[in-house]
Amino acid sequence: MTAIGARTKQPPLPATVGLGSGRRAGRRPGRRKGAALGIVAWLVGLLFFSPILWMLLTSLHSETNAATNPPALFAPLTLSSYANFFGAASGASPWPALINSALCSLISTGLVLVLAIPAAYALSIRPIRKWSDAMFFFLTTKMLPMVAGLLPVYLIAKQFHLLDTIGLMVIVYTSMNLPIAVWMMRSFFAEIPIEVLEAASIDGAGLLMTFRRILVPLASPGIIATALICFIFSWNELLFASVLTSTSSSTAPVFLTSFVTSEGLFLSKVCAASIAISLPVLIAGFAAQDKLVQGLSLGSVK
Amino acid sequence: MTTLAEPGQSIGTSRRSAPRRGAPEHEALSRAARWARRAPLLPALIFMIIVTQLPFVATLVISFIHWNALYPNDVAFGGFGNYIAVFTDPTMSASVLTTILLTVAVVLISLVIGLVIALLLDRAFWGRGFVRTMMIAPFLIVPVAAALVWKHAIFNPSYGLLNGILTWFWGLFGQAGSAPQPDWVSAHPLAAVDTALIWQWTPFMMLILLAGLQGRPLDVIEAARIDGASNWQIFRFMTLPHLRPYLELSALLGCIYIVQNFDAVFTITSGGLGTANLPYTIYQTFFEAQDYGQASAAGVLVVIGSLIVATFALRTVSSLLREERR
Numbered sequence: 268m269t270a271i272g273a274r275t276k277q278p279p280l281p282a283t284v285g286l287g288s289g290r291r292a293g294r295r296p297g298r299r300k301g302a303a304l305g306i307v308a309w310l311v312g313l314l315f316f317s318p319i320l321w322m323l324l325t326s327l328h329s330e331t332n333a334a335t336n337p338p339a340l341f342a343p344l345t346l347s348s349y350a351n352f353f354g355a356a357s358g359a360s361p362w363p364a365l366i367n368s369a370l371c372s373l374i375s376t377g378l379v380l381v382l383a384i385p386a387a388y389a390l391s392i393r394p395i396r397k398w399s400d401a402m403f404f405f406l407t408t409k410m411l412p413m414v415a416g417l418l419p420v421y422l423i424a425k426q427f428h429l430l431d432t433i434g435l436m437v438i439v440y441t442s443m444n445l446p447i448a449v450w451m452m453r454s455f456f457a458e459i460p461i462e463v464l465e466a467a468s469i470d471g472a473g474l475l476m477t478f479r480r481i482l483v484p485l486a487s488p489g490i491i492a493t494a495l496i497c498f499i500f501s502w503n504e505l506l507f508a509s510v511l512t513s514t515s516s517s518t519a520p521v522f523l524t525s526f527v528t529s530e531g532l533f534l535s536k537v538c539a540a541s542i543a544i545s546l547p548v549l550i551a552g553f554a555a556q557d558k559l560v561q562g563l564s565l566g567s568v569k
Numbered sequence: 570m571t572t573l574a575e576p577g578q579s580i581g582t583s584r585r586s587a588p589r590r591g592a593p594e595h596e597a598l599s600r601a602a603r604w605a606r607r608a609p610l611l612p613a614l615i616f617m618i619i620v621t622q623l624p625f626v627a628t629l630v631i632s633f634i635h636w637n638a639l640y641p642n643d644v645a646f647g648g649f650g651n652y653i654a655v656f657t658d659p660t661m662s663a664s665v666l667t668t669i670l671l672t673v674a675v676v677l678i679s680l681v682i683g684l685v686i687a688l689l690l691d692r693a694f695w696g697r698g699f700v701r702t703m704m705i706a707p708f709l710i711v712p713v714a715a716a717l718v719w720k721h722a723i724f725n726p727s728y729g730l731l732n733g734i735l736t737w738f739w740g741l742f743g744q745a746g747s748a749p750q751p752d753w754v755s756a757h758p759l760a761a762v763d764t765a766l767i768w769q770w771t772p773f774m775m776l777i778l779l780a781g782l783q784g785r786p787l788d789v790i791e792a793a794r795i796d797g798a799s800n801w802q803i804f805r806f807m808t809l810p811h812l813r814p815y816l817e818l819s820a821l822l823g824c825i826y827i828v829q830n831f832d833a834v835f836t837i838t839s840g841g842l843g844t845a846n847l848p849y850t851i852y853q854t855f856f857e858a859q860d861y862g863q864a865s866a867a868g869v870l871v872v873i874g875s876l877i878v879a880t881f882a883l884r885t886v887s888s889l890l891r892e893e894r895r
Contacts, residue, residue, distance in 0.1 A: 305694030311686055312700035318768065319706050321730050322718050334728040337737035337745070382616055385609030401610060408621045410879040412829045414848040415868035418631065418855045419624035442620040445613060505713050506831040506848065510856060520713040524836070527717065534721055534728065541714030552709035553702060560776045564818060 326538035333535040348539035361540070364522035369547075370433050371508075371518060372501035375440035379448045379497050380490065382441070387452030388482065392464060402453065405446035413443065417510060424511060431513045439507050444497040451496070451562060455489025456482065488558065495555050496562035499548050519544045625872065632865035639859045651866035661867060663843065664850040668828060670759065671846055675766045676823040680816065682767070683774025688804075690775070691782045701779075708772040716836035719765040724753040724837075758842035762833050770827065774819045781815030782808070821882050828875070847871055 324340070325333045326349070332342035354360035390398045420439065421430070429435040459482065467477050483490070505520040512521060523544055526537055552559055635647030655661050690701055707715070723730045732750045739748030754761045785808065793803055831848045834840055840849040851871070855864035 301692065301694065304689060304692060305696075308686070308689040308692075308694060308700050309696065311689065312703040315707055315768065315771070316703040318715075318718060318723060318730075319710065321722060325722055336728050336733050337740060338730065338733040382613040386613035389606060389608070389610035401614065404614075405617065407876070407879055408617055410825055410882065411621070411875050412848060412871050414829065414831065414851045415628060415871050416621070416624040417852065418861060418864050418868065419627035421855075422631075422861075423624065423627065438620060442617065445617055449613060499709075503711050503713075503832075505835070506852065510852070520711060520832075523711075523713050523717065527721070534725075537717050537721055541710070541718055545710045545714050548711060549706065549709045552705065556702070556705060559705070560780050563773060564777050564780070564822070 322538045322541060325535055326542055328535055330532035330535045333538070334532050348535040349543065351536050352540045352543060361519070361522055361543070364517055364519045365544075367433060367436075367512075367516050368502055368519040371436040371440055371516075372498050374433070375437045375444065375501050376494050376497040378437065378441045379444045380494060382445055383448035383452050383493065384483075384490070386449050387456050388478070390449070391453045391456040392459070392482070402450065405449045408442075409446040414506065417507065420507070421510060430511060431516050433516050435511055436508065436516065436518070439511065440497075440501040440504065443504070443507075444500055447500075448493045448497055451493045452486070452489060455486045455492075458489075459485050489561070491555065492558035492562040495551055495558055498551065502548055628865045628868045628872075631861055632869045634862050634865075636862040637858075637860045647862055651862040652870070654863050655866045655870060658863075660845065660850060664845045664847050667759070667844060668846040668848075671762065671766075671830070671834075671844075672824055672827045674763050675770060675827050676820055678763070679767045679771040679823065680774050680820055682771045683819070684778050684812075684816075686771065686775045687778035687782055690779055704775060705772050707769050708776075710769070712769065712832040713836055715769055716765055716833045719761070719768070720754065720837045724761055726750055726752040729753070754837060755842065758838045758844045762837050762844050765833050765837060766827065766830065770823060774823065777819040777822075778812060778815055781812045785811050824878075824882070 327344040327346070328339065328342050329345055329347060332339045333348075335342075352361060354362075390401060424430045424435050463481060463485070464477065467481050472480065503520065504518075505524070508518040508521050509524070512518060523537075523540055526540055527533060632651050633647060633649075634644060635650055636644045686704060690697060690704070710718075721729070726732055727750075731753060732748075735750065736745050736748045739745050790803055790807055793807060798806075829848055830846065831852065834844055834846055834849045835852075838844040840846075840853060845853070847867075851864055851867050854860050854867060858864075
């Protein structure tokens with residue numbers, strides 16, 4: 268009985284093993300390939316991240332340890348470069364520049380939204396005639412190199428005594444970001460189903476009510492994406508800031524360029540400063556990764 | 570609900586009363602309605618016209634004036650003198666070429682690398698979200714900061730990371746002293762600027778292409794796979810055509826931003842060694858040479874050039890816009 272039982276049990280066993288190993292043999296190269304590609308992805312990601320890691324490590328080393336060759340990877344860590352950056356040694360505090368940058372970026376972002384949201388409404392929800400012409404006008408202004416406007420803006424600002432003021436930078440950054448914002452907001456508004464708006468108007472909501480109660484809440488992810496992009500671009504801008512500001516309203520990127528000196532060691536301090544200045548953008552960008560894609564593609568990629 | 574109901578009645582009555590007002594007023598009313606529709610657009614439109622067109626008119630006027638701020642008493646109408654100066658100035662024509670080379674190289678290379686990485690990240694693997702976050706980081710470093718770090722912490726011949734790695738590697742064989750220590754920026758100035766820019770812009774391309782990949786119709790691809798299509802065939806005949814608008818969009822946006830690049834050129838090479846692109850050259854003509862007339866003429870020519878390029882680029886975008894309208 269046991270022998271028979273064993274025999275009757277036996278035949279299926281090799282079969283299942285065979286089937287299983289066969290299936291596994293079929294899958295294994297695929298799975299192995301998948302794992303290999305995963306490792307490749309990790310390596311590529313680390314390669315792209317390595318300059319930032321290096322920057323971080325250098326910023327945490329003392330100046331002498333930062334300037335060694337080969338690199339002193341395991342040198343003791345110190346925050347002295349950050350202390351240096353924030354004015355401990357040189358006496359030049361970065362705070363005025365950081366505050367100027369924050370003011371320029373935040374005020375211009377607010378102004379951009381105030382101008383772009385109604386404009387996008389006029390271009391998408393109840394499109395006016397020739398709305399695409401208006402859209403292309405906005406896009407064309409973005410395609411013109413900013414640098415072509417540098418001299419006239421400088422001369423006009425000089426005429427009206429606006430040089431080296433936050434107000435001027437706000438106007439420049441607003442004009443720089445407004446076309447992007449109009450494009451983005453239009454595409455976000457276009458996503459809102461027309462039925463919702465019709466229902467609102469049947470319920471008797473006026474324009475302002477529709478705006479406040481329906482459009483802005485529904486498009487708020489889009490508004491956040493737009494604000495994020497405008498903030499990043501304003502915060503990063505160097506060319507106009509370096510020409511139009513000098514002492515009282517110079518921004519963080521301008522401050523950063525003043526760091527590099529021909530004498531003495533500055534590498535660790537530059538790395539610390541770079542990280543400190545990039546930090547607001549890094550935090551905003553990581554917090555809203557998906558919004559970033561929408562924003563960068565002017566709202567055309569969802 | 571109650572707040573919505575009350576104004577509802579008022580609008581209802583006004584609507585009902587509208588036809589009663591009669592035909593003569595109808596046209597005036599629709600004109601008013603048309604202006605009411607346009608009104609929200611006007612602030613943005615007027616703002617943009619003032620801040621972009623007025624400076625342009627000023628540039629146009631100045632471009633015909635012989636004006637160097639270093640010689641304030643020698644300002645006169647110059648005719649096409651500034652334009653002739655721009656066209657005969659070898660640094661100007663060199664910078665046009667540099668701009669094209671820089672833009673094409675950075676856009677193409679970061680597009681290709683971005684596509685490869687997007688394909689890698691489109692598959693499920695352990696730690697995908699983390700790798701994606703690492704990939705995005707370069708784009709979130711302030712451009713001047715990135716350029717400074719590349720120049721001083723990576724390319725620097727005596728203590729930069731690249732030469733540090735070379736020394737370390739040669740040191741493994743006990744020959745640290747004979748390790749090659751190239752001066753990367755002087756030896757390959759344009760490639761150095763390219764590298765820093767590609768590093769920053771690849772994540773941008775990758776993000777847009779990854780979004781495109783994730784919008785692929787998976788059932789169709791599965792069907793093709795069952796029909797025996799190879800991976801390459803699926804990529805070539807299904808993925809790539811699907812990605813075309815995304816490739817065009819990321820290339821277009823990349824061009825818009827990289828043509829205007831100033832930070833990397835300004836920081837890494839200060840426009841020296843044949844890396845001065847148009848924005849840098851105009852900045853220099855204006856800010857260092859103080860030749861307002863010639864800088865304006867160059868500005869006008871840049872605007873005309875970009876408009877020509879933009880009309881082609883806009884066709885791409887308009888096809889995107891048409892698709893969206895359905």
